[in-house]
Every structure is written in C-alpha cells, then in structure tokens.
Amino acid sequence: MAKLLQDRVYTLALTIVLVGIGAAVIFPQTFPTFGNMSQVVLNLSIDSIVAVGMMLLLVTGVFDLSVGSVVAFSGGLAAYLMFFLNWPVPLAILSALGASTLIGAVNGYLIAYQGINPMIQTLAMMGIVRGGALMVSGSGIQNLPYWFGAIGQSRLLGVQMPVWYMLLVVAVFSFLMDKSVFFRRYYYIGGNERAADLSGIRVKRMKMYGFMLTSTLAGIAGILLASRLGAALSTSGRGLELRVITAAILGGASLTGGQGRIIGALLGAVFMGLVSNIMILARVSGYWQEIILGLILITAVWTDLLVQRRSSIKRSNHGGSKNMEQGTKKVTSV
Amino acid sequence: MKKITLAFLLLATACELPPRQAQTNAALRTAEATAAEGRTDEEYVMITTAVTMPMYVNHDQATFRRWGQARGVRVSILGPAEWDVPAQINTIEEVIGTRPAGLLINGTDPAIAPVINKAVAAGIPTVVYDSDIPNSNRHAFLGTDWYEIGKMQGEEMARLINGKGKVAYMGILGLTNMEDGFRGLLDVFKKYPRIEVVGKYDDKANVEEAARITSDLLAAHPDLAGLCGFDSNSGPGMALAVREAGKAGKVKITTVDWEPEHLQLVRDGVIQMLAGQKRELFTWYGAQFLYDMVHQTNKLSANDAKAGLTNVPYEINTGLIRITKDNVNEFLIRK
Structure with missing residues (x-):
C-alpha cells in the first residue's frame, strides 16, 4: 500500500476519484451527469493528446514550448489548403501533419545536433509558428468542408470523436513506452544521457524523433480542434504548452527527466479538466482558476517530494540498520 | 478477419455523424416554458475570454454586477483569463448543462456560433454583446460595428494629417473584430492616395510591445505622420514611445477605448482622438433583454414562440463615442 502511494499515477487516480465524489455530493444535479462528464472529457481531449507527446519529451529530460503554436498552425494550414486552394480533405490534413512533423524535426535537429537550449529553441519556434498560423488563418477560416467537420464532430456511442482519438493515442503510446525497446530508451536517456550514449543508444537521433513525434501529436490535436470548432483560429492553443507541461508534471513527470508514464499525462489532464469543470459549476471567476491550478501543481509536486524524502530516509535507516546488523554479525563471528 | 469486419460494422453503426443543418424553434419554446414555470433562483451568466482584461472588468463586468443587484438576481462571470x-x-458548453436563466456572451469570434446555437437549442435565452456573431441563432445582439471604429479613426487621421503622410496601425492580429476595424481604416485611406500605410503590426494587447513597435517605426520612418491603435493597450504604448522620442503632438495618434490613462493622454495632447464604445450599455441592456425574455415583459402575441418571434430587439448598435481634447474633461470628471 505504501509503495502504491509513492506512485503518482495511483495517488492522482485516487485524488481524481475523491474529488469526483466530493463534486457529485456538492453538485448532484449538474456534475455526475453523462452530459457533463462527456463534455469534460471532450474539453480535455485536445490537451491530453499533446500531453502524451510532452510526457515523452519530459521523460527524455527536455520539453517543447512550441506545441500550442503548432496546434494553431496545423489547423490553420489544413483549413487554408481546403478553403482557399480547394485541396481534398485527406491531402490537406496530411500536408498539415507533415508540416507539423517538419517543425518538430527542425526543433529536434537544432537542439540535439547543434546544442541549442531546448527552452530557447522552442520559445523561438513558438513565435515563428504563431506568426505562420496568423498568416494562414488570418482572422479565422470558417465554413470548412463537411467531411472535415465530421472528423471532430461525429459521435461514437454518444461520445464525440476527439475523446476516442485521445484514448487511442494514450493506449498506443502507453503500450509503446511500456513494451517497446525503442521507446524504453527514452527512460535511459532521461535517467543518464551520457551513460545512454556510452551504451550505444543514438541519443541525438532519439531526441530528434521525440520532438518530431510531439510536434506531430500537436498537429493532430490542431486538426481535431479545428474540426471540432468548424473553424481554424490563429489564437488557438494559446497557453496550451504550459497546461500540458502542468498535466504531465501532475502525472508524475520530472523536469530532470527519466520518469513519468503516459497514463500519468492523461490523469494529469483529467484532474485539471475536473478542477476546471468544478470551478465553472461553482461559478468561480476566471481570476481564481489559474491561481487554484497553480496552487494544485505546487501542492502536488511538494507532496511528492515529501513522500519521496520520507521513503528515502526510511530506506537509508532500514538499509543502515541492516548493514549494522551485518557488521555486528561479522564482528561476532570473528 | 470476419471478426474484425463485424467489429468495424458494429462501430460504424454506433457512429453518429454531425447534422448537416440544425436549428428549430425549440429554443424559443423552451424559453417560454422556463418563463411560465416562474423561476425564483434566477442566475444570469456572462461568458467572455480574457476575463481579467481591465476594460472588461471596469465596464462590462462592473455594469453586469450592478444590473444584478438592481434586479435582485444572481449574476456570474466566467471565462478564461487569457484570450483563448x-x-x-468549452466554458459555454459546460455552463449550458447547468441551465442558467440566461447567457450573455461576448462575441469574440464567429467560431463560437455552434455553441451559441447549442445554448439556444437548449432553451437558454442567449444574447451576444460587443461583436455580433451573425451566423448564429442568438436571440439578440448589442454592440458596435468594428468596421465603423476603423472608419472613424481613418477619417480623423486623414483630417489630422491633412490627407498626406506615412501612417501605421496596430492591434491584435487575427481577431475578427479587429480585422473588421483594419478594413474600415484602409477603406478610408483608399480615398487619400497621398497617405502611405507603412505597416500593420501585432502589439499582442501589450503596452510594452506597442511601445517597442512604435519606437522602431519612428527610427525607420522619422517622417511618420500618424498611428492608429485597435486594442486597449495600443494607445498607451504608442503614446509612451512618441513621448519618449519627443514627438508628442507631431505624430498624430488615434486609438480605441477610454480608460483613465487614455483620457489623460488626450488631455496632455499626446493622443488626438479616442474612438470609444458604450460598453456599459452592452451589458446592462443585454442582461435586461435576457430578463425580459425570461419574464416575457413584452408579450407580442398569444404565444410568441409559436409565432416564431423573440420579444426583444434583434440587433442594437450602441454607437461610438468620439473623445478629443474638446470634450475629454467631461469624461475625466465622470471617471
């Protein structure tokens, strides 16, 4: 049990359940309804898809601040190609995703191969891509083709499609990060980059792939958002990068790398979505929402530190007494 | 393989595509039903973006709260802190489920039309303010025409610089209402071939950014004649840089909004004209329209819903305020 409580995924899942029960008691008419729940999950689906990529990067020990801009750019580019150039829907989507991957490749190359600091590189890219989003979307592109809208507005079993895409992305990446040798290498890199390099892992190439994957996921999220809204907005994804980093950290990632699980990113996003929903139901003003989310993040990380510190003290005490016992035995035997 | 095909077919049957067209009169009918029930715990909700923006806080939200107190009903203000x-x-979607008596929505972008339609279809009286969402089924709109704001600035700037010289303009690029304003401005300048537009800039609604752009412009074009601003922070930023360059009054400035700092800059002669909106009227009368819909203050037929009409004005243009050095004291005293 104590071991489970040290795992952020379990503590976060437990917190989500407790918060959910509390909200259901306080707002019995509005919170525990299918309509509200499906809306909450729909609203967090876009962030969650990007959070999966961000978790992968955080495991490696880096992060990407340009994902919010990529969300706006990919939706805008697809809309531009469909609306102004009459490109077929699949081709426009593939082009937008290709452009997103390319953005990730540029980030990855300059960070991994040229040694530019990830924060500076992705911050600069954030501005460049946001400018690109403004150029392609202008004041917004509406009246997109019906089949483009159908991607994000259709429902399966009463739940809107972005939720299913999110679950698919989480399931696939969870499996890969747990089972695939290729993806497990990200943990080695995040744990000790030099050791990983010496053991033959192509660290630079892996890092570049990480940025490409994250940017592609942000591209997918951008397409889904534009499809769901029925419009491409140049202002989409503003502040998204910080939200997904928060979700990933709440879910167990560390800025120093080497730890975190994909399911943790999803739970982090679920927790934030839940808190945001409860604040709306409680009519808490927007002034407070960010303050409360910030406080939650600090509390989560702090609690985690305390738990880890306590367990490491216990371990060292336990290990210490064991060593002492062994030492005494040796002395006695001598 | 058969199992996979079967599973795919099952999924396909469970999949529901979005409707190609939507909208009925259900909204009006439900609004009437709500009124007939005679609610006692009425709550009216205002939903905007950038909920902490001083212009929204001082004008829209303060008036909405005052209206709630005057009417004895509950009012709530929700929305993200940033322009998102x-x-x-998402906030509107989540609020619809809580079934407030009425929704007062800031018309930030045409993309909010589907969710406005959803609120209307759920039977919630819905009024849009500030900028219209004409492609939606909203019950009423109160606000200003941003194209007119651009035109007003263009005409004043042309007059101030005698129809000739270099002009630049800035605001938040990509916002529909501001792009409408830019269009109005440029349409006026087309009539003046000797006015040269040297640039359109994104000041990101940030005073420092507006000041930085302006100082760069002044360095690149020492003969810059005028600057036009389109967001609340454009004016103070442009004024700061112009003042620091010692060109106050020489480089003409027109901009939007009339917060105390804007008014002071007009009095000091740094800004020549403000195109102000009557924002207090948006939210006071917008909320009142919602109240009148819920209470059917003015019943126009035996059954307005059946007759397919809404018993509040469909569209109100509250007009603009032109503030110059001549009348600025009236506004400073009021503040």
Missing part, C-alpha cells in the same frame, strides 16, 4: 476562444467555447 476555444476555452471560452
């Missing part, structure tokens, strides 16, 4: 239209949409 998808987050505003």
Whole structure:
C-alpha cells in the first residue's frame, strides 16, 4: 500500500476519484451527469493528446514550448489548403501533419545536433509558428468542408470523436513506452544521457524523433480542434504548452527527466479538466482558476517530494540498520 | 478477419455523424416554458475570454454586477483569463448543462456560433454583446460595428494629417473584430492616395510591445505622420514611445477605448482622438433583454414562440463615442 502511494499515477487516480465524489455530493444535479462528464472529457481531449507527446519529451529530460503554436498552425494550414486552394480533405490534413512533423524535426535537429537550449529553441519556434498560423488563418477560416467537420464532430456511442482519438493515442503510446525497446530508451536517456550514449543508444537521433513525434501529436490535436470548432483560429492553443507541461508534471513527470508514464499525462489532464469543470459549476471567476491550478501543481509536486524524502530516509535507516546488523554479525563471528 | 469486419460494422453503426443543418424553434419554446414555470433562483451568466482584461472588468463586468443587484438576481462571470476562444467555447458548453436563466456572451469570434446555437437549442435565452456573431441563432445582439471604429479613426487621421503622410496601425492580429476595424481604416485611406500605410503590426494587447513597435517605426520612418491603435493597450504604448522620442503632438495618434490613462493622454495632447464604445450599455441592456425574455415583459402575441418571434430587439448598435481634447474633461470628471 505504501509503495502504491509513492506512485503518482495511483495517488492522482485516487485524488481524481475523491474529488469526483466530493463534486457529485456538492453538485448532484449538474456534475455526475453523462452530459457533463462527456463534455469534460471532450474539453480535455485536445490537451491530453499533446500531453502524451510532452510526457515523452519530459521523460527524455527536455520539453517543447512550441506545441500550442503548432496546434494553431496545423489547423490553420489544413483549413487554408481546403478553403482557399480547394485541396481534398485527406491531402490537406496530411500536408498539415507533415508540416507539423517538419517543425518538430527542425526543433529536434537544432537542439540535439547543434546544442541549442531546448527552452530557447522552442520559445523561438513558438513565435515563428504563431506568426505562420496568423498568416494562414488570418482572422479565422470558417465554413470548412463537411467531411472535415465530421472528423471532430461525429459521435461514437454518444461520445464525440476527439475523446476516442485521445484514448487511442494514450493506449498506443502507453503500450509503446511500456513494451517497446525503442521507446524504453527514452527512460535511459532521461535517467543518464551520457551513460545512454556510452551504451550505444543514438541519443541525438532519439531526441530528434521525440520532438518530431510531439510536434506531430500537436498537429493532430490542431486538426481535431479545428474540426471540432468548424473553424481554424490563429489564437488557438494559446497557453496550451504550459497546461500540458502542468498535466504531465501532475502525472508524475520530472523536469530532470527519466520518469513519468503516459497514463500519468492523461490523469494529469483529467484532474485539471475536473478542477476546471468544478470551478465553472461553482461559478468561480476566471481570476481564481489559474491561481487554484497553480496552487494544485505546487501542492502536488511538494507532496511528492515529501513522500519521496520520507521513503528515502526510511530506506537509508532500514538499509543502515541492516548493514549494522551485518557488521555486528561479522564482528561476532570473528 | 470476419471478426474484425463485424467489429468495424458494429462501430460504424454506433457512429453518429454531425447534422448537416440544425436549428428549430425549440429554443424559443423552451424559453417560454422556463418563463411560465416562474423561476425564483434566477442566475444570469456572462461568458467572455480574457476575463481579467481591465476594460472588461471596469465596464462590462462592473455594469453586469450592478444590473444584478438592481434586479435582485444572481449574476456570474466566467471565462478564461487569457484570450483563448476555444476555452471560452468549452466554458459555454459546460455552463449550458447547468441551465442558467440566461447567457450573455461576448462575441469574440464567429467560431463560437455552434455553441451559441447549442445554448439556444437548449432553451437558454442567449444574447451576444460587443461583436455580433451573425451566423448564429442568438436571440439578440448589442454592440458596435468594428468596421465603423476603423472608419472613424481613418477619417480623423486623414483630417489630422491633412490627407498626406506615412501612417501605421496596430492591434491584435487575427481577431475578427479587429480585422473588421483594419478594413474600415484602409477603406478610408483608399480615398487619400497621398497617405502611405507603412505597416500593420501585432502589439499582442501589450503596452510594452506597442511601445517597442512604435519606437522602431519612428527610427525607420522619422517622417511618420500618424498611428492608429485597435486594442486597449495600443494607445498607451504608442503614446509612451512618441513621448519618449519627443514627438508628442507631431505624430498624430488615434486609438480605441477610454480608460483613465487614455483620457489623460488626450488631455496632455499626446493622443488626438479616442474612438470609444458604450460598453456599459452592452451589458446592462443585454442582461435586461435576457430578463425580459425570461419574464416575457413584452408579450407580442398569444404565444410568441409559436409565432416564431423573440420579444426583444434583434440587433442594437450602441454607437461610438468620439473623445478629443474638446470634450475629454467631461469624461475625466465622470471617471
């Protein structure tokens, strides 16, 4: 049990359940309804898809601040190609995703191969891509083709499609990060980059792939958002990068790398979505929402530190007494 | 393989595509039903983006709260702290489920039309303010025409610089209402071939950014004749840089909004004209329209819903305020 409580995924899942029960008691008419729940999950689906990529990067020990801009750019580019150039829907989507991957490749190359600091590189890219989003979307592109809208507005079993895409992305990446040798290498890199390099892992190439994957996921999220809204907005994804980093950290990632699980990113996003929903139901003003989310993040990380510190003290005490016992035995035997 | 095909077919049957067209009169009918029930715990909700923006706080939200007190009803103000239209949409979606008596929505972008339609279809009286969402089924709109704001600035700037010289303009690029304003401005300048537009800039609604752009412009074009601003922070930023360059009054400035700092800059002669909106009227009368819909203050037929009409004005243009050095004291005293 104590071991489970040290795992952020379990503590976060437990917190989500407790918060959910509390909200259901306080707002019995509005919170525990299918309509509200499906809306909450729909609203967090876009962030969650990007959070999966961000978790992968955080495991490696880096992060990407340009994902919010990529969300706006990919939706805008697809809309531009469909609306102004009459490109077929699949081709426009593939082009937008290709452009997103390319953005990730540029980030990855300059960070991994040229040694530019990830924060500076992705911050600069954030501005460049946001400018690109403004150029392609202008004041917004509406009246997109019906089949483009159908991607994000259709429902399966009463739940809107972005939720299913999110679950698919989480399931696939969870499996890969747990089972695939290729993806497990990200943990080695995040744990000790030099050791990983010496053991033959192509660290630079892996890092570049990480940025490409994250940017592609942000591209997918951008397409889904534009499809769901029925419009491409140049202002989409503003502040998204910080939200997904928060979700990933709440879910167990560390800025120093080497730890975190994909399911943790999803739970982090679920927790934030839940808190945001409860604040709306409680009519808490927007002034407070960010303050409360910030406080939650600090509390989560702090609690985690305390738990880890306590367990490491216990371990060292336990290990210490064991060593002492062994030492005494040796002395006695001598 | 058969199992996979079967599973795919099952999924396909469970899949529901979005409707190609939507909208009925259900909204009006439900609004009437709500009124007939005679609610006692009425709550009216205002939903905007950038909920902490001083202009919204001082004008829209303060008036909305005052209206709530005057009417004895509950009012709530919700929305993201940043300019984030998808987050505003998410908030509206989540509020619809709580069934407030009425929704007062800031028309930030045409993309919010589907969610407005959803609120209307759920039977919630819905009024849009500030900028219209004409492609939606909203019950009423109160606000200003941003194209007119651009035109007003263009005409004043042309007059101030005698129809000739270099002019630049700035605001938040990509916002529908501001792009409408830019269009109005440029349409006026087309009539003046000797006015040269040297640039359109994104000041990101940030005073420092507006000041930085302006000082760069002044360095690149020492003969710059005028600057036009389109967001609340454009004016103070442009004025700061112009003042620091010692060109106050020489480089003409027109901009939007009339917060105390804007008014002071007009009095000091740094800004020549403000194109102000009557924002207090948006939210006071917008909320009142919602109240009148819920209470059917003015019943126009035996059954307005059946007759397919809404018993509040469909569209109100509250007009603009032109503030110059001649009348600025009236506004400073009021503040």
